[in-house]
Amino acid sequence: MTLELWNVGLVTILVLLGVGFYGLLISRNLIKMVVALQILAKGAILAMVLAAKLQGWTVIGQSMALTVIVADTIVAVIAMAMAVQIRRHCGTLDVQSLSNLRR
Amino acid sequence: MQNWLWMIGLPIVAAPIIYVVGRTFRPGDGTKAGINPAMWVALLSLLATGFFTYQAWTAYIADATLETSIGMVALRADGISFLMATAILVLGSMATLYSGPYLAADEGQEKFYALLTAMIGMMIGLSCARDLFNLWIWFEGMAIASFPLVAFYRRNPAGLEAGIKYLVQSAAGSILVLVAIALVYSETGSLAYDGIVAASGRSLPMLAAGALFIVGFGVKVAMVPLHTWLPDAHSQAPSPISAMLSGVVIEAGLIALIRSLGVLQSVSNNWGVILLGFGALNMLVGNLLALRQTQVKRLLAFSSLAHIGYILLGIGVAASSYYFDDLNTGFFAGSGSFFHILTHALMKGLAFLAAGCLLYSLYISRGSHEPLTKNDLAGAARRYPLEAFGLSVAVLALGGLPPLAGFMSKWQIFVGSFMSGNPWIIGLVIFAAFNSVLSLGYYAPLVNLMYRHEPGEVVLAGKPTPWLMILPVCLLALAVVVLGFWPSLVQPLTDVAGFSLLQLFGFVR
Numbered sequence: 001m002t003l004e005l006w007n008v009g010l011v012t013i014l015v016l017l018g019v020g021f022y023g024l025l026i027s028r029n030l031i032k033m034v035v036a037l038q039i040l041a042k043g044a045i046l047a048m049v050l051a052a053k054l055q056g057w058t059v060i061g062q063s064m065a066l067t068v069i070v071a072d073t074i075v076a077v078i079a080m081a082m083a084v085q086i087r088r089h090c091g092t093l094d095v096q097s098l099s100n101l102r103r
Numbered sequence: 104m105q106n107w108l109w110m111i112g113l114p115i116v117a118a119p120i121i122y123v124v125g126r127t128f129r130p131g132d133g134t135k136a137g138i139n140p141a142m143w144v145a146l147l148s149l150l151a152t153g154f155f156t157y158q159a160w161t162a163y164i165a166d167a168t169l170e171t172s173i174g175m176v177a178l179r180a181d182g183i184s185f186l187m188a189t190a191i192l193v194l195g196s197m198a199t200l201y202s203g204p205y206l207a208a209d210e211g212q213e214k215f216y217a218l219l220t221a222m223i224g225m226m227i228g229l230s231c232a233r234d235l236f237n238l239w240i241w242f243e244g245m246a247i248a249s250f251p252l253v254a255f256y257r258r259n260p261a262g263l264e265a266g267i268k269y270l271v272q273s274a275a276g277s278i279l280v281l282v283a284i285a286l287v288y289s290e291t292g293s294l295a296y297d298g299i300v301a302a303s304g305r306s307l308p309m310l311a312a313g314a315l316f317i318v319g320f321g322v323k324v325a326m327v328p329l330h331t332w333l334p335d336a337h338s339q340a341p342s343p344i345s346a347m348l349s350g351v352v353i354e355a356g357l358i359a360l361i362r363s364l365g366v367l368q369s370v371s372n373n374w375g376v377i378l379l380g381f382g383a384l385n386m387l388v389g390n391l392l393a394l395r396q397t398q399v400k401r402l403l404a405f406s407s408l409a410h411i412g413y414i415l416l417g418i419g420v421a422a423s424s425y426y427f428d429d430l431n432t433g434f435f436a437g438s439g440s441f442f443h444i445l446t447h448a449l450m451k452g453l454a455f456l457a458a459g460c461l462l463y464s465l466y467i468s469r470g471s472h473e474p475l476t477k478n479d480l481a482g483a484a485r486r487y488p489l490e491a492f493g494l495s496v497a498v499l500a501l502g503g504l505p506p507l508a509g510f511m512s513k514w515q516i517f518v519g520s521f522m523s524g525n526p527w528i529i530g531l532v533i534f535a536a537f538n539s540v541l542s543l544g545y546y547a548p549l550v551n552l553m554y555r556h557e558p559g560e561v562v563l564a565g566k567p568t569p570w571l572m573i574l575p576v577c578l579l580a581l582a583v584v585v586l587g588f589w590p591s592l593v594q595p596l597t598d599v600a601g602f603s604l605l606q607l608f609g610f611v612r
Contacts, residue, residue: 017282024275051286051289078270082267086264
């Protein structure tokens, strides 16, 4: 395997997605879950940019990446706002001790 | 800007205006005073959107092509868009009207109406999107608007828990969709639906993209292993939001799913078969879990799972038209599914709004956020005749009792699928019919409790329901009954939607 752009990109994307999902599955702290979601989003953004680069439409890839960054930031902000409210009204950020609703 | 775009743009433009109006409103004496005028502005904007949608519809059936691109954003209205817009606007305006008194005592109402209107605009936009990235943007916008609405009671720990669960699962799902879009783009070099269809063939990355679409959008559609957020979010959100989530938001996710799978039509013939599998699973799990619920709104949330199963059955049959002799089967079952999307929006909206009336009168108006349990319903018809009647009509229609709307749409799905003559699909229809009977096992006791029991303490201590909340319940109940007797009233809508579905999967030009 030669060290080409798309190889490096592909490995980075897979690592980012792997780390993100692993973090989402094992972390019990809400803030860490939001961080894991952001890592996942970065993997997806890199995938978009790489896909556009491979097709030779770099500009489109970058504009899509910007749009995704905006959308994901809003999600992160709302998640953080909810985490603040949860800390205030439940006294904890631990998702395990949060699950009171019946399955 | 072309005229028909107002049916998408108006709610989105109106949202900030609604926020400003709600924000500047100061109740006279400084106490908690009544309905925020933002509600009326929101309702007005939805009615105006309905007017533009009607105008676009008359142009559409007179053979106009409603297609526009603004820069890279390509939009086109087809039958599916008009069906979804109708369901969304009818249920949305009812929910808005209902929210006025329901939320009168809460803070943050201006945000509620602004987000609700924005969410409605996003959903209509989603159903008109013509390229995959555009579809993702509308989808994400809809999700973002719905997160704060689910966690609207921000001092209620259960609501917050449901909200964060919904947010995390939904966000993870939409990232999978994004990865799928990147895969499709790297394979075909196009994001527009037509371009992808022309350039795609069977390859491993495209199959992986299809799987990621199913999982990613499947979270929002609540296909069974991915459904865990749904009962919590639907039972903890304010009742009008439960009605919206259950009636149109999960269906909007379904539209996004079938649009993206339709784009991958040349990759595999078996997307419809996968949808049929998920449909069977959804019916069974939804009905079995609903049987053991004690809270009314949770029970209705699980019944949404079962109804998504019926809708998937019809759409799956339509998408598998490769295996049948003619297209009539697919057309009939597909338009049946769209009819069920419409009636389900009315029935489930009615059920949540009527249950919400009782919840409001028995608990919320006394400052409590306890859930409404089945036992609280005992004898409710004595003190709350209209609310109990609305809830009864809704649950009997959901269970598929003959003269009501739910029966007609289920019947069309079943008959359409049966026409295929394929033994597997006939088996599935029989399975669905058994499920439909099974569902009466949890719907009928609700009616029994309301009409044939003595009122309990909770009902006797309840307060009267404001008339502005009873009005939407009566209107929706009327619609459910009328559509049951005259299903042909919406046939033009469901027919073009079924035709658009076949077009989407490339069976007709």
